[in-house]
Amino acid sequence: NAGVTQTPKFRILKIGQSMTLQCTQDMNHNYMYWYRQDPGMGLKLIYYSVGAGITDKGEVPNGYNVSRSTTEDFPLRLELAAPSQTSVYFCATTGLLSYGQYFGPGTRLTVT
Amino acid sequence: AQSVTQPDIHITVSEGASLELRCNYSYGATPYLFWYVQSPGQGLQLLLKYFSGDTLVQGIKGFEAEFKRSQSSFNLRKPSVHWSDAAEYFCAVGARSGGGADGLTFGKGTHLIIQP
Numbered sequence: 001n002a003g004v005t006q007t008p009k010f011r012i013l014k015i016g017q018s019m020t021l022q023c024t025q026d027m028n029h030n031y032m033y034w035y036r037q038d039p040g041m042g043l044k045l046i047y048y049s050v051g052a053g054i055t056d057k058g059e060v061p062n063g064y065n066v067s068r069s070t071t072e073d074f075p076l077r078l079e080l081a082a083p084s085q086t087s088v089y090f091c092a093t094t095g096l097l098s099y100g101q102y103f104g105p106g107t108r109l110t111v112t
Numbered sequence: 113a114q115s116v117t118q119p120d121i122h123i124t125v126s127e128g129a130s131l132e133l134r135c136n137y138s139y140g141a142t143p144y145l146f147w148y149v150q151s152p153g154q155g156l157q158l159l160l161k162y163f164s165g166d167t168l169v170q171g172i173k174g175f176e177a178e179f180k181r182s183q184s185s186f187n188l189r190k191p192s193v194h195w196s197d198a199a200e201y202f203c204a205v206g207a208r209s210g211g212g213a214d215g216l217t218f219g220k221g222t223h224l225i226i227q228p
Contacts (some may be wrong), residue, residue: 013131019166022169035215035218040121040220040221041220042202042204042218042219042220042221043156043216043218045214045215045216048214048215056217082221090155090156092156092215097143097173099158099161100146100148100158100161101215101216102158103148103155103157104155104206105154105155106154106155107148
């Protein structure tokens with residue numbers, strides 16, 4: 001039981017490049033989230049999903065896209081990377097009967 | 113809109129001393145409240161949660177927190193800290209037990225430093 005896994009752990013992108021951050025969970029949770037964490041700012045919600053095929057924007061969605069084709073996977077796509085997207089990205093999940101959210105280990109992204 | 117304030121950006125405590133981290137929230141209904149801990153380079157781990165009942169809740173690693181509705185606070189405490197408690201601590205509030213469709217709203221965090 002791996003919980004929530006994220007790949008890659010680290011990535012350096014050049015401005016304008018694109019990439020996909022992967023998130024996979026094996027807890028059969030309905031809800032999945034993407035947060036970004038910037039120093040001194042806490043975590044901000046980018047996108048969330050309440051189930052396969054259903055996604056919606058969070059507080060800071062600009063510059064990102066998501067999809068949810070299966071219960072297990074919730075990838076986050078950056079199409080045209082910008083320095084403002086330099087951050088640590090966390091994927092989280094929760095179930096209908098869960099308390100709190102379960103977080104992955106994070107992906108540290110640098111855009112230069 | 114819900115919000116969380118953690119007034120202390122950094123706190124330094126001597127090993128063996130007691131600890132209290134402050135958290136104030138703004139929420140229109142009965143909140144679900146959480147404390148998470150993040151060790152350097154790691155993800156967030158749930159320490160404890162409150163949603164109803166006894167206002168003093170116990171968590172992992174010897175932590176406890178007290179919900180005070182009149183003060184809109186949910187302060188985290190530990191009687192005696194250990195060097196391994198050095199980490200970033202986040203308070204969070206949500207509309208449902210897991211955050212629901214809107215996720216959780218996090219405070220900006222308190223960085224705990226332990227002095228030997």
